[in-house]
Amino acid sequence: MTQILVSGSLTSIGVSDEFSPNTDELVVHNGRFAENFEDGDLAVAPMMRLAVVACMDSRMDIFKILGLENGEAHIVRNAGGVITDDVIRSLCLSQRFLGTREIILLHHTDCGLQMVSEDEFKAELEAELGIKPRWSLEPFADPYSDTRQSMQRLLLTPFVDAQHLRGFVYDVTDGHLHEVPQAE
Numbered sequence: 001m002t003q004i005l006v007s008g009s010l011t012s013i014g015v016s017d018e019f020s021p022n023t024d025e026l027v028v029h030n031g032r033f034a035e036n037f038e039d040g041d042l043a044v045a046p047m048m049r050l051a052v053v054a055c056m057d058s059r060m061d062i063f064k065i066l067g068l069e070n071g072e073a074h075i076v077r078n079a080g081g082v083i084t085d086d087v088i089r090s091l092c093l094s095q096r097f098l099g100t101r102e103i104i105l106l107h108h109t110d111c112g113l114q115m116v117s118e119d120e121f122k123a124e125l126e127a128e129l130g131i132k133p134r135w136s137l138e139p140f141a142d143p144y145s146d147t148r149q150s151m152q153r154l155l156l157t158p159f160v161d162a163q164h165l166r167g168f169v170y171d172v173t174d175g176h177l178h179e180v181p182q183a184e
Ligand SMILES: [Zn+2]
Pocket: 055, 056, 057, 079, 080, 081, 108, 110, 111, 112, 113
C-alpha cells in the first residue's frame, strides 16, 4: 500500500522533531578538505563528456555508484531525477557549451516521490498557504516506468541530443543498477 506523506507525518518515517543546523560543522570539514586540495587544475568541461541526471536521494552517492572521479561528469539532480524544463536547460548548456555527449538517468527504488499524492499535496499547500504551486510534483508509482518516461522526454525535446542515452534504476537495498530499456 502506498503511504501518503502529508506534513506532520515526518515522525512516521523516522524524522525526529529535534533539529539543529549542521553548517558550522560542515564548514570545518571544508577547511580540512581544502588543506589537501589537488583538483585546482581540472578543466571546466567534463572529461568523460558525460552528464548524469539523478534523484536527490541522500542514499545515492553518484560518484561512488558509477566509479566517477571529480571532473569527469556533470551531475544534475532534483527530486525524482525528473526531466523538467530546468534539467533540459542544464543539459542543453552541458552539451552546447561544455561538450557532453552521453546522458545517464539514475532513478531508484524507495523514492520519496512514491509516497506522495500530487492532488493531496497541492490541496494541503493551498489550504495552509492560500496558494498552490504552478509546478508539478511528478510523483510516480513505479521507478522503472518513470525512468522510461524521463528518457522519452529527452528523446522528444529538440534542445538535447539524446543519441547516447541510457536509463537505470538504482536499488537502494543492494547498490545494483538495473537498466531500463527505452520505450519502443
Ligand atoms: Zn528519489
